[in-house]
Amino acid sequence: MAERVWLVTGGSGQVGGALAAAPPPGVRIVAPPRAVLDLAAERLDIAPLLAAEGITAIINCGAYTKVDQAEDEPELALRINGDAPGALAVAAHAAGIPIVQISTDYVFAGDKPSPYFEADPTGPTSAYGRSKLAGEQAVAASGARYAILRTAWVFSPGGANFVRTMLRLGRERDTVGVVDDQVGCPTHAGDIAAAVAQVTLALEDGRSGDGIWHLVNSGETSWHGLAARVFARAALRGQPAPQLNAIPTSAYPTKAPRPANSRLVTGRLYHDFGIRLRPWQEAADEAVDAILAGEGDTRP
Numbered sequence: 001m002a003e004r005v006w007l008v009t010g011g012s013g014q015v016g017g018a019l020a021a022a023p024p025p026g027v028r029i030v031a032p033p034r035a036v037l038d039l040a041a042e043r044l045d046i047a048p049l050l051a052a053e054g055i056t057a058i059i060n061c062g063a064y065t066k067v068d069q070a071e072d073e074p075e076l077a078l079r080i081n082g083d084a085p086g087a088l089a090v091a092a093h094a095a096g097i098p099i100v101q102i103s104t105d106y107v108f109a110g111d112k113p114s115p116y117f118e119a120d121p122t123g124p125t126s127a128y129g130r131s132k133l134a135g136e137q138a139v140a141a142s143g144a145r146y147a148i149l150r151t152a153w154v155f156s157p158g159g160a161n162f163v164r165t166m167l168r169l170g171r172e173r174d175t176v177g178v179v180d181d182q183v184g185c186p187t188h189a190g191d192i193a194a195a196v197a198q199v200t201l202a203l204e205d206g207r208s209g210d211g212i213w214h215l216v217n218s219g220e221t222s223w224h225g226l227a228a229r230v231f232a233r234a235a236l237r238g239q240p241a242p243q244l245n246a247i248p249t250s251a252y253p254t255k256a257p258r259p260a261n262s263r264l265v266t267g268r269l270y271h272d273f274g275i276r277l278r279p280w281q282e283a284a285d286e287a288v289d290a291i292l293a294g295e296g297d298t299r300p
């Protein structure tokens with residue numbers, strides 16, 4: 001069997017890092033750092049890299065992920081999240097290989113009273129969400145075989161994420177206030193990476209058509225609910241537990257609006273690939289344990 005070689009962007013991030021750290025058997029990962037493959041480049045030409053490395057699939061985990069900052073630099077966010085996926089996908093098409101694009105719940109307005117299906121109308125309310133939607137559209141229009149996987153509320157032992165922030169605040173403060181009127185599906189980057197690998201294999205082998213799938217851990221909660229789980233697990237491991245207060249979104253203003261409802265329905269992923277991610281509670285507990293065991297990195 002010919003060797004599989006996957007180009008993974010964002011290899012220093014949560015999802016790309018998890019994928020690069022644990023590729024499936026028989027897969028070689030090429031994960032160039034930003035200095036080598038800059039998604040903000042005016043002219044992104046990856047054809048030479050694809051040819052030189054013999055790339056058989058592209059997985060775009062790289063993204064401009066600073067949601068609030070994107071309001072101040074929407075052009076840069078659009079270049080990285082909208083134009084770059086399009087350029088990667090066009091190159092994938094030319095090379096006859098598939099592309100997997102990681103996307104987000106932020107493509108939705110968040111005002112639906114029930115969880116979002118893949119086919120629900122999009123309506124991003126932030127510059128970040130609009131840039132990610134542009135990326136979806138560019139990939140779908142490229143002619144390449146593609147899978148767009150929308151995930152949400154990503155955490156991992158390393159990188160900047162809510163679970164790590166809560167553990168830090170729990171050490172620094174006696175009282176922590178967390179919003180309880182935004183609901184979503186917290187998701188472990190390692191679980192995303194494993195599922196992305198399965199989908200990529202299926203796409204490469206022609207066992208899947210093109211499409212959009214939602215990819216999150218099972219179950220749902222609020223940010224407050226996730227914080228409560230994190231502090232409960234940390235307390236079991238001997239960490240001090242702060243008093244946790246529920247606050248409304250209005251008490252925690254952010255530059256970019258956040259979707260009130262980020263819940264994603266994952267039935268399509270199960271139907272088409274047999275993939276169902278474990279409950280978010282289990283995944284969050286595992287991340288807390290890993291962070292407390294010092295397995296994460298030292299970034300804030």
Ligand SMILES: NC(=O)c1ccc[n+]([C@@H]2O[C@H](COP(=O)([O-])OP(=O)(O)OC[C@H]3O[C@@H](n4cnc5c(N)ncnc54)[C@H](OP(=O)(O)O)[C@@H]3O)[C@@H](O)[C@H]2O)c1
Binds near residue numbers: 154
């Ligand atoms: N985090 C979430 O809660 C969340 C929720 C829904 C969807 N998503 C999506 O999931 C995917 C992965 O997110 P993540 O949490 O793993 O992101 P992350 O940890 O913030 O990592 C982002 C990655 O993108 C890279 N990157 C940023 N700008 C770049 C550029 N100009 N050129 C090359 N690389 C660049 C970063 O490299 P550097 O190390 O050089 O900065 C880093 O490796 C993204 O598509 C994101 O939109 C994330």
